[in-house]
Amino acid sequence: LNDEAPRSLRIAVAVPVKDTYHYLVPESLSSKIGPGRRVLVPFKNRRVTGYILEKLEGENREGLKEILEVLDSEPLFHEKIVPFFEWIAEYYMHPIGQVIQSVLPGGLNKGTIRIVSLTKKGMDILNRLPPDSEEREILSWIKKYPRKGPPWPYEKIRSLHSNGWLIIEEAADKRHIGPLLQKFVRPKSGIQFKFLETIFQSDSMMLSDLKTKFSNSSYLIRKWTQKGILELYSMPVYKNPAGEIMFRSQVPLKLYKQQKVALTYIQDYLDKGTFSTWLLHGVTGSGKTEVYNRAIEYAIKQGRQAIFLAPEISLASYMEALFKPRLGNRIAIYHSGLSQRERIDQWLRMVRGDVDLVIGARSALFAPLFKLGLIVVDEEYDPSYKQEQGPRYQARDAAVMRAKMENTVVILGSGTPSVQSFHNATQGKYHLITMSDRVDQRPLPIVEIIDMKSEDNKEIGNEMLSSKLKGYIDQNMDAGDQSILFLNRRGFHRVFICRSCGQSIRCPNCEVALTHHFPEDRLICHYCGYYSGIHFKCNRCGHEDLRAYGFGTEKLEHELKVLFPKARIARLDTDISRKKGQAIRILKRFSEHEIDILVGTQMITKGYDFPMVTLVGVIAADLSLAFPDFRAAERTFQIITQVAGRGKKEGKVIIQTFNPDHYAIKAATRHDYFSFFEEEKKLRRQLVYPPFSYLACLRFQGNNKDKTVEAVHRLGKEIKEMLKKWSKRGNEIQVLGPVEAPLSRLRGKFRWQILIKSKGASLLHLFLEGVEEMARKILKSRGVHLTIDIDPYQMI
DNA sequence: AGCACGCCGACT
DNA sequence: GTCGGCGTGCTC
Numbered sequence: 001l002n003d004e005a006p007r008s009l010r011i012a013v014a015v016p017v018k019d020t021y022h023y024l025v026p027e028s029l030s031s032k033i034g035p036g037r038r039v040l041v042p043f044k045n046r047r048v049t050g051y052i053l054e055k056l057e058g059e060n061r062e063g064l065k066e067i068l069e070v071l072d073s074e075p076l077f078h079e080k081i082v083p084f085f086e087w088i089a090e091y092y093m094h095p096i097g098q099v100i101q102s103v104l105p106g107g108l109n110k111g112t113i114r115i116v117s118l119t120k121k122g123m124d125i126l127n128r129l130p131p132d133s134e135e136r137e138i139l140s141w142i143k144k145y146p147r148k149g150p151p152w153p154y155e156k157i158r159s160l161h162s163n164g165w166l167i168i169e170e171a172a173d174k175r176h177i178g179p180l181l182q183k184f185v186r187p188k189s190g191i192q193f194k195f196l197e198t199i200f201q202s203d204s205m206m207l208s209d210l211k212t213k214f215s216n217s218s219y220l221i222r223k224w225t226q227k228g229i230l231e232l233y234s235m236p237v238y239k240n241p242a243g244e245i246m247f248r249s250q251v252p253l254k255l256y257k258q259q260k261v262a263l264t265y266i267q268d269y270l271d272k273g274t275f276s277t278w279l280l281h282g283v284t285g286s287g288k289t290e291v292y293n294r295a296i297e298y299a300i301k302q303g304r305q306a307i308f309l310a311p312e313i314s315l316a317s318y319m320e321a322l323f324k325p326r327l328g329n330r331i332a333i334y335h336s337g338l339s340q341r342e343r344i345d346q347w348l349r350m351v352r353g354d355v356d357l358v359i360g361a362r363s364a365l366f367a368p369l370f371k372l373g374l375i376v377v378d379e380e381y382d383p384s385y386k387q388e389q390g391p392r393y394q395a396r397d398a399a400v401m402r403a404k405m406e407n408t409v410v411i412l413g414s415g416t417p418s419v420q421s422f423h424n425a426t427q428g429k430y431h432l433i434t435m436s437d438r439v440d441q442r443p444l445p446i447v448e449i450i451d452m453k454s455e456d457n458k459e460i461g462n463e464m465l466s467s468k469l470k471g472y473i474d475q476n477m478d479a480g481d482q483s484i485l486f487l488n489r490r491g492f493h494r495v496f497i498c499r500s501c502g503q504s505i506r507c508p509n510c511e512v513a514l515t516h517h518f519p520e521d522r523l524i525c526h527y528c529g530y531y532s533g534i535h536f537k538c539n540r541c542g543h544e545d546l547r548a549y550g551f552g553t554e555k556l557e558h559e560l561k562v563l564f565p566k567a568r569i570a571r572l573d574t575d576i577s578r579k580k581g582q583a584i585r586i587l588k589r590f591s592e593h594e595i596d597i598l599v600g601t602q603m604i605t606k607g608y609d610f611p612m613v614t615l616v617g618v619i620a621a622d623l624s625l626a627f628p629d630f631r632a633a634e635r636t637f638q639i640i641t642q643v644a645g646r647g648k649k650e651g652k653v654i655i656q657t658f659n660p661d662h663y664a665i666k667a668a669t670r671h672d673y674f675s676f677f678e679e680e681k682k683l684r685r686q687l688v689y690p691p692f693s694y695l696a697c698l699r700f701q702g703n704n705k706d707k708t709v710e711a712v713h714r715l716g717k718e719i720k721e722m723l724k725k726w727s728k729r730g731n732e733i734q735v736l737g738p739v740e741a742p743l744s745r746l747r748g749k750f751r752w753q754i755l756i757k758s759k760g761a762s763l764l765h766l767f768l769e770g771v772e773e774m775a776r777k778i779l780k781s782r783g784v785h786l787t788i789d790i791d792p793y794q795m796i
Numbered sequence: 797a798g799c800a801c802g803c804c805g806a807c808t
Numbered sequence: 809g810t811c812g813g814c815g816t817g818c819t820c
Contacts, residue, residue, distance in 0.1 A: 015798085019820085046797095046798070095797095776817095
């Protein structure tokens with residue numbers, strides 16, 4: 001071997017295996033390789049896609065195979081991010097190759113395809129098969145289109161292959177990702193041209209301005225937004241002393257004192273260029289956004305890059321609108337709302353270093369930036385930062401880890417910080433910055449609690465809407481103002497609430513609400529599996545006034561229509577927004593006061609500011625309080641605080657509840673984060689929930705009921721046996737379950753789960769590795785699939 | 797995951 | 809004796 005001998009590579013393969021593998025580079029490919037590129041490699045007797053993690057020099061080459069093909073002409077990520085990928089894989093217990101696959105823009109992932117052709121034997125047998133048989137149909141398709149991918153499930157193809165009728169080969173899917181054929185268009189003159197030209201020339205226009213220029217603007221706007229030419233968005237506008245409206249993004253405001261202080265701290269650490277985490281706790285309207293903006297600009301001025309994460313797409317788009325005037329085309333936007341091609345384009349701009357700022361949802365955390373200097377996680381408490389498929393990472397927590405690995409500053413911002421983050425701040429792990437004043441000195445709205453236990457509201461017809469709230473809605477209608485009614489419907493499950501004391505039925509061991517299981521008609525704890533029959537006597541106050549309680553936005557909308565026949569009522573929830581563009585249309589109509597009462601779920605609380613809304617009602621605070629989750633109180637506090645923050649000083653915020661004395665509700669109405677936190681911390685410590693413990697949820701799924709049940713119970717027993725052998729630290733781990741999941745028959749699958757609670761993070765991982773190994777043997781032969789969810793959010 | 801190997805029971 | 813079922817283990 002000479003000096004030019006091929007080096008070896010460390011490669012992660014897109015297959016569910018834990019390890020990475022080493023391969024040799026044939027001479028002919030040595031100029032094309034490098035970290036971050038995809039390759040085609042032999043793996044056992046298959047060919048699979050792999051990702052080059054690093055080049056290795058002078059390593060042992062014995063028994064290594066050669067890579068077959070290099071699939072990319074430029075890297076898709078930098079070597080620098082590889083340790084972060086590996087951390088995600090390890091911490092969230094997901095195969096490294098699949099972590100990378102799921103993080104890269106989809107469409108790149110169709111690495112290999114199977115192509116099929118007939119053997120001699122297959123040719124001979126074809127004419128002897130019965131004319132109507134599926135086998136004959138498949139074989140004749142293959143005869144007609146040799147070396148193509150037939151449109152039948154692979155199992156069918158494989159069974160024909162085992163007859164010796166077919167040759168199956170794997171080939172690289174060379175769908176090209178370069179620019180498409182270049183075509184040109186030019187505008188066609190006319191009224192539509194004039195309309196669009198007006199908008200394009202000013203980059204962005206306020207709807208009311210447009211209306212004065214074009215009489216049929218509503219029609220034209222609807223037309224072009226539907227076609228995707230224009231998009232509607234809202235952002236706050238400010239008036240200058242002359243009374244003219246101006247956009248905040250175009251005229252940077254002077255900073256208020258608390259903003260300046262926050263910024264000085266953060267800039268200091270940006271100068272040092274070291275890792276630090278900042279929890280920016282600022283009430284609604286305290287000017288967090290401007291702090292983010294200045295910090296991002298500062299990092300960019302330093303020659304570094306930034307990532308801004310928002311919990312959802314609409315907020316990401318809003319931030320994009322704010323930054324566009326400042327950074328022009330050095331911004332990339334990245335989220336699941338983009339098409340496959342758009343995502344690939346944005347991704348390549350990032351790797352090539354063509355952007356300074358990436359704005360996006362969860363997945364933008366993996367943006368392939370080389371000189372990362374700052375990560376901002378806005379509304380850090382939002383549960384949508386938890387990925388619930390593939391590698392189940394928590395983007396906010398992972399952001400802190402990426403920042404640590406790349407020596408950058410990370411800002412976690414929220415008006416209602418998660419208990420976990422705030423706890424970290426009190427422990428000195430994060431720096432805490434509190435911004436307690438609202439920049440415009442607007443006082444927070446007064447919040448009124450309505451006790452649904454009162455005699456008046458027990459009357460028929462007042463269960464959903466109290467007579468008081470009905471009165472307020474009526475008044476608001478007369479005044480010509482708008483109302484928002486918020487109902488946090490957690491759809492499928494019914495909550496059992498004592499209508500005398502307001503308590504929901506809880507598990508005696510876990511203190512989480514029990515859920516009703518229909519098939520057996522009993523109440524089950526989804527943490528430990530405790531169950532009881534339906535009983536109608538409250539175990540706190542003893543009254544026999546326990547009733548199933550549960551209704552959704554649809555029912556509320558219906559009732560409102562009956563009560564207020566003259567009102568223009570609309571509903572906005574996930575059912576509605578599934579139809580593309582429908583959500584925006586409703587928000588637009590609401591903002592133009594074509595709707596009087598808007599009924600909706602969480603969706604309506606986020607990011608939108610409607611000046612004409614003077615009544616905000618929370619219909620059933622108890623629905624989220626009785627959610628079977630140890631974070632139920634935290635969620636309730638956050639939701640109510642966020643909703644209340646939307647209210648106007650001169651307006652009203654009304655909260656209907658059976659639990660007017662609950663600490664989360666009381667603290668939320670006073671906008672008092674600290675007393676909520678202290679109370680919640682006490683309970684979490686007492687019951688050993690995070691942040692005083694670490695959780696993992698083992699989820700099982702199988703197609704066969706008996707096999708699934710048998711396998712899960714057997715594994716549960718084995719795990720508990722294993723725990724007994726861990727004499728020393730065994731008592732620091734608790735195994736709860738197995739329990740059947742509430743949607744136990746989702747899409748025909750049988751679903752079960754086991755919850756593991758541990759006092760230490762590394763102890764949990766050590767234990768889970770043992771569990772995983774044991775599970776492989778017991779589950780695989782029974783056709784049961786296990787996914788491990790670390791730091792789970794949805795345990796139902 | 798997906799594939800081969802190998803170990804048992806039911807057949808020509 | 810062997811065909812084929814499924815449990816087990818490995819993939820640079």
